[in-house]
Amino acid sequence: MAYLLLSFVAAAGLLVVTPGPDSTLVLRSTVNSGWRAGTATTLGILTGLSVWAGAAALGIAAVLQASEAAYTVLRVAGACYLLYLGVRGLLAKREPAVEDTGSGGAAAAALRSYATGATTNLLNPKIGVFFVTFLPAFVPDGMSAGAASLALGAVYVVETAMWLALVITAASGLARWLRRPAVTQRMEQLAGGVLVLFGVRVLTS
Structure with a gap:
């Protein structure tokens, strides 16, 4: 059991640090609006995961995997959302990045960042299929597949949180340089270009 757990931690860690939409969104939010926005985006991502x-764990994702129509609808919706975010980034104008410190503005910005992170993950059926196909390989013999999968999923979420916290820390440390208008643009x-590429990849795969 210990061997399977360590193997999962190592394999999941490699997958977590692989560049993808999550890291891109958190980096983008942190650079544009500060660590609070990056944290809100991260919380949204963790909610989706x-x-x-x-x-x-409940088997719902397996049903989605078996239904080609449902999978396709969710996949296309997720791809279109990534394309929307990407195109909006590509069309960004040169403006100073400002971290809104007002209570009302900060709360609204945090909510938008959270919604972006959660929506990006919830509209990506590949995450559910990944959990269904990847987690069972690390379930010890004799254990409930559902309970073990849920526990392993929690480990994956924790590893993702740790990695995205590093992304926020690194981006915040470079904030003064990164927030110059030309650099921000x-x-x-x-x-935006990276998100468009991810959207096209999701749409065509």
Whole structure:
């Protein structure tokens, strides 16, 4: 059991640090609006992952995997959302990045960042299929597949939280340089291009 757990931690860690939409969104939010926005985006991402982990443990994600129509609808919706975020980034104008410190503005910005992170994950059926196909390989003999999958999913969520916390810390440390208008515009456009590529990949795969 210990061997399977360590193997899962190592394998999941490699997957978590692989560049993807989550890291891109958190980096983008932190650079544009500060660590609070990056944290809110991270919480949204973790919410989406937790929902998919729970769905996989309950077998709901397996139903989605078996239904080609439902999978396609969710996949296309997720791809279109990534494309929307990407195109908006590509069209970004050169403006100073400002962290809104007002209570009302900060709360609204945090809510938008949270919704972006959660929506991106909830509209990605590949996450649910990933949990259904990947987690069972690390379930010890004799244990409930559902309970073990839920526990492993929680480990994956924790590893994701740790990695995204590092992304926020690194981006915050470079905030003074990254928030110059010219740099902000280039970063936004770069992040937008990456999100467009991820959207196309999801749409065509």
